[in-house]
Amino acid sequence: MSDFKKSTIREYFESIVIAVILALFVRTFVVQAFKIPTGSMENNLLIGDHLLVNKFVHGPAPTSLERAALPVGTIERGDVIVFKYPEQPDRDFIKRVIGLPGESLEVREKKVLIDGVPLDEPYAHYLSAASEGSAFHEVTSLDHRDRYGPVTVPPGHYFMMGDNRDNSQDSRYWGFLPRENIKGKALLIYWSYEAEREEYREEGAGAAVKRLASVFTHFFTRTRWDRMLHQIR
Numbered sequence: 308m309s310d311f312k313k314s315t316i317r318e319y320f321e322s323i324v325i326a327v328i329l330a331l332f333v334r335t336f337v338v339q340a341f342k343i344p345t346g347s348m349e350n351n352l353l354i355g356d357h358l359l360v361n362k363f364v365h366g367p368a369p370t371s372l373e374r375a376a377l378p379v380g381t382i383e384r385g386d387v388i389v390f391k392y393p394e395q396p397d398r399d400f401i402k403r404v405i406g407l408p409g410e411s412l413e414v415r416e417k418k419v420l421i422d423g424v425p426l427d428e429p430y431a432h433y434l435s436a437a438s439e440g441s442a443f444h445e446v447t448s449l450d451h452r453d454r455y456g457p458v459t460v461p462p463g464h465y466f467m468m469g470d471n472r473d474n475s476q477d478s479r480y481w482g483f484l485p486r487e488n489i490k491g492k493a494l495l496i497y498w499s500y501e502a503e504r505e506e507y508r509e510e511g512a513g514a515a516v517k518r519l520a521s522v523f524t525h526f527f528t529r530t531r532w533d534r535m536l537h538q539i540r
Contacts, residue, residue, distance in 0.1 A: 337363045339491060341389050341399065347469035347476065348387070348401060350432050356534065357498040358401075360389045362491035382407075382465065382486075384421075385430075387493040387539050390467070394481055401493060402477050403430065406466025414455035414479070417472065430540075434473035451479045465489075493539045499531035 343356040352358075382388070384404050392398040406412040411422050417433060419426040452473050460466050464483035469475025478484065500522065 337361075338494075339389075340497075341401065341493070343401065346474060347471050348403075349471045349474075351430055351470050352387075352401070352493075352496075352539070353499065353501075353531070353534075355500040355502045355531075356496050357500070358389075358539065359494045359497050360491040361494045380492075382489070385540075388465075388467070389490045389493060390484055391488040391490065392481075393484065393488060396488070399490065400467075400476075402467035402469050402475070404465050405468045406460040406478070408460050408462050408464060410460050410466075411457050412460060412466050413457035414451075414453070417453055419468075420457075430470050432471050434471075455479050495539060496534050496537040499534035499537075500526075501529040501531055 339360045339362055341358045341360050343352050343354055343358070346354055382404055384407055386404045387401065388404055389399055389401045392400045405419060405426070406421065413420045413423075417436075419428060458466075460483060463486045465486070466478045467484050468477045468479070502522075
């Protein structure tokens with residue numbers, strides 16, 4: 308084989324290796340795709356929204372070298388965060404940061420109070436008024452939806468809540484979120500597809516094939532074009 312061919316093959320090989328390394332770096336440290344499978348963040352995030360998660364901002368950096376190269380930003384109230392569910396770390400959840408370390412938090416008649424002061428929450432959505440009976444019991448009891456606490460958020464932890472307050476499995480039911488479980492901050496919606504809810508509830512290889520076939524068939528009619536590149540707040 309000629310030196311020219313060897314050189315060309317080597318250049319292609321090196322380019323592929325570099326591309327793979329960059330892709331792995333981006334996937335591991337910078338950005339991750341995430342799909343909304345439930346209605347716990349409605350009406351701000353809908354079932355079928357596909358998000359980009361910025362792992363560079365809030366993602367864990369276990370070593371000093373990673374912390375120096377990838378500085379971690381401050382987590383603020385109102386941030387929409389993707390994290391490892393504490394009770395099943397192999398599952399990813401998405402909720403909004405409501406309580407910060409050291410704060411006293413209480414839910415009184417569905418209103419969140421931080422250190423005794425009512426929190427202004429324009430993003431919050433309710434299925435029923437406080438203390439009213441409701442036929443919607445997908446998550447748990449009415450009491451925790453109306454009343455909770457007061458509790459104090461421990462150091463290195465956060466209190467997370469879904470925007471759809473009457474249908475969200477959040478810190479009211481499984482406790483505080485450790486800082487090390489946080490994977491990143493939701494950045495924007497890069498695609499939104501209006502699938503049937505049943506398509507997301509089903510699991511297994513057969514369900515995946517069914518979802519894929521549905522996307523091919525209904526891509527243009529079910530894509531929510533108005534949500535494309537929508538920034539998450």
